[in-house]
Amino acid sequence: MQPIKNIVIVGGGTAGWTAAAMLSCHFPPERCRIEVVESEEIGTVGVGESTLPPFVRLLQKLGIDEQDFVRSTQGCYKLGIRFENWLEQKHSYFHPFGALGRNIGNHDFYQCWLKARQEGPVAPLMAFSPCAAMAEAGRFYQPTRAGGGPAGTASYALHMDASLATDYLRRYAKAKGVHHTEGRVTSVNQQPGGNIASVQLENGQSLCADFFIDCTGFSALLIEKTLGVGFKDWSELLPCDRSVSVKTAAPDVLRPYTQATARKAGWSWRIPLRTSTGHGHVYSSRFCTDAQAKSILLKSLDAPRISEPRFIPFTPGHREEMWKGNCLSLGLSAGFIEPLESTSIHLIARGVEFFLRYFPDTDCDPALIREYNRRMSADYEEIRDFILLHYCASQRTDSDFWKHCRQLPVPESLQQRIDLFRAQGLLREQLDPLFRPSSWQAVFEGMGIRPRRPAPQTDTLDMETLRQALEQTHAAVNAVTTLQPTHEEYLKGLQSTSS
Numbered sequence: 320m321q322p323i324k325n326i327v328i329v330g331g332g333t334a335g336w337t338a339a340a341m342l343s344c345h346f347p348p349e350r351c352r353i354e355v356v357e358s359e360e361i362g363t364v365g366v367g368e369s370t371l372p373p374f375v376r377l378l379q380k381l382g383i384d385e386q387d388f389v390r391s392t393q394g395c396y397k398l399g400i401r402f403e404n405w406l407e408q409k410h411s412y413f414h415p416f417g418a419l420g421r422n423i424g425n426h427d428f429y430q431c432w433l434k435a436r437q438e439g440p441v442a443p444l445m446a447f448s449p450c451a452a453m454a455e456a457g458r459f460y461q462p463t464r465a466g467g468g469p470a471g472t473a474s475y476a477l478h479m480d481a482s483l484a485t486d487y488l489r490r491y492a493k494a495k496g497v498h499h500t501e502g503r504v505t506s507v508n509q510q511p512g513g514n515i516a517s518v519q520l521e522n523g524q525s526l527c528a529d530f531f532i533d534c535t536g537f538s539a540l541l542i543e544k545t546l547g548v549g550f551k552d553w554s555e556l557l558p559c560d561r562s563v564s565v566k567t568a569a570p571d572v573l574r575p576y577t578q579a580t581a582r583k584a585g586w587s588w589r590i591p592l593r594t595s596t597g598h599g600h601v602y603s604s605r606f607c608t609d610a611q612a613k614s615i616l617l618k619s620l621d622a623p624r625i626s627e628p629r630f631i632p633f634t635p636g637h638r639e640e641m642w643k644g645n646c647l648s649l650g651l652s653a654g655f656i657e658p659l660e661s662t663s664i665h666l667i668a669r670g671v672e673f674f675l676r677y678f679p680d681t682d683c684d685p686a687l688i689r690e691y692n693r694r695m696s697a698d699y700e701e702i703r704d705f706i707l708l709h710y711c712a713s714q715r716t717d718s719d720f721w722k723h724c725r726q727l728p729v730p731e732s733l734q735q736r737i738d739l740f741r742a743q744g745l746l747r748e749q750l751d752p753l754f755r756p757s758s759w760q761a762v763f764e765g766m767g768i769r770p771r772r773p774a775p776q777t778d779t780l781d782m783e784t785l786r787q788a789l790e791q792t793h794a795a796v797n798a799v800t801t802l803q804p805t806h807e808e809y810l811k812g813l814q815s816t817s818s
């Protein structure tokens with residue numbers, strides 16, 4: 320049993336530096352030497368601006384001051400995603416972070432709301448979400464400072480400039496002792512059994528290690544080009560395969576949410592940052608040319624453009640094995656499901672967490688590798704199903720793309736979720752899922768999938784008590800929302816605390 324004493328991470332994008340930061344927090348340099356090699360000439364993918372609440376928790380675990388991170392990355396706060404035109408044209412809904420309402424007695428809040436709705440008029444589901452209410456009002460507050468009321472059940476994530484975030488994590492990891500080499504890897508040398516022995520740089524330098532992490536983005540230099548690991552292609556399930564993105568000047572109003580607007584052959588994002596806004600159009604090359612996609616994107620801009628349009632092709636799916644032998648793949652080299660629910664950076668951090676949980680010796684016991692691959696595949700499948708739901712439940716028929724979406728083959732795992740939800744508003748139990756019940760409930764509701772009846776346990780509920788409890792929660796969410804600062808005021812406060 321030889322412990323791993325050195326790790327080389329190839330690639331210095333968000334994946335490479337997130338992995339370096341997390342590993343350096345775990346291993347002091349004398350226990351394990353970590354080195355990141357990256358090529359400035361190749362550069363990074365340069366997108367990835369919208370995160371999920373676990374990213375905020377990751378910053379906390381790393382001991383990073385969140386406010387400093389927000390200031391340094393032109394960051395803003397995100398309370399969820401506003402979906403426009405997905406169910407049908409001119410329809411919108413919100414997928415908020417955090418809880419929807421609060422349980423009433425021993426009864427699940429969502430079931431209580433369903434019961435009340437079955438019996439008569441009731442406020443919309445989003446009226447019980449502090450995040451949805453704050454987003455609607457353009458307000459923001461840290462839930463931890465909101466006391467025990469309903470605002471305390473809110474949650475949030477960040478919008479950030481992807482390059483500045485990578486710079487931040489690079490500085491963090493280097494301060495913790497991570498070595499940094501600039502250079503292009505031109506070849507990879509293998510041991511007789513197939514494991515990776517070293518990577519060779521253009522300048523002739525060779526980097527040996529016990530373990531390698533492939534963070535080379537879509538080029539997947541180690542996991543695919545060297546070890547030949549195949550790709551589970553989900554193009555038949557997820558219709559989009561290209562994106563075009565630009566930046567514009569900062570908007571007048573900084574909305575505390577990502578906007579995802581469905582288009583004729585895909586959708587476009589709008590991500591506010593403090594000094595600019597990220598815009599992108601994700602589309603299907605079967606139904607839309609690059610020129611059409613660019614034109615749709617440029618016509619939708621609401622401020623002067625400050626960057627050239629950048630096209631990125633992709634194939635939805637993931638590696639058949641994300642870890643093979645002494646090589647782990649993270650980030651785009653491991654897989655990519657389109658950015659509709661901002662899940663990629665989460666998957667990077669999740670990959671490192673599982674790697675630390677199943678951390679091997681130099682023999683890389685296959686049992687650890689199998690469990691890692693099983694666990695990560697389950698995460699990819701959960702995210703695939705959640706994203707597919709947005710497409711397959713749409714009632715749009717105004718373009719060939721949306722007609723195609725109505726015929727997408729729905730995997731059994733998603734069909735079971737839909738059937739269970741339609742039956743009694745129930746959700747499939749899953750070990751440590753990314754998307755909590757409130758996320759599924761919000762998207763099912765937003766996409767027009769409604770349960771036939773509430774669960775029978777609600778039959779014993781006293782309707783008067785139920786109505787009063789719902790009214791109180793609704794009123795409390797409203798009251799607390801109006802007390803919060805606007806998102807701009809909150810961000811200004813952050814700037815002044817730094818000076």
Ligand SMILES: Cc1cc2nc3c(=O)[nH]c(=O)nc-3n(C[C@H](O)[C@H](O)[C@H](O)COP(=O)(O)OP(=O)(O)OC[C@H]3O[C@@H](n4cnc5c(N)ncnc54)[C@H](O)[C@@H]3O)c2cc1C
Binds near residue numbers: 335357504534
């Ligand atoms: C259109 C689009 C929108 C996205 N939006 C989001 C979002 O909102 N939220 C989210 O969480 N994620 C998003 N993502 C995903 C996110 O961008 C990536 O998960 C994240 O940036 C990680 O990328 P990476 O580090 O794997 O790859 P890259 O950023 O491509 O980095 C690859 C690194 O490898 C290096 N490299 C490559 N080859 C070599 C070589 N031969 N020698 C040396 N170095 C090499 C490069 O120089 C670079 O440093 C989006 C992705 C796309 C395509």
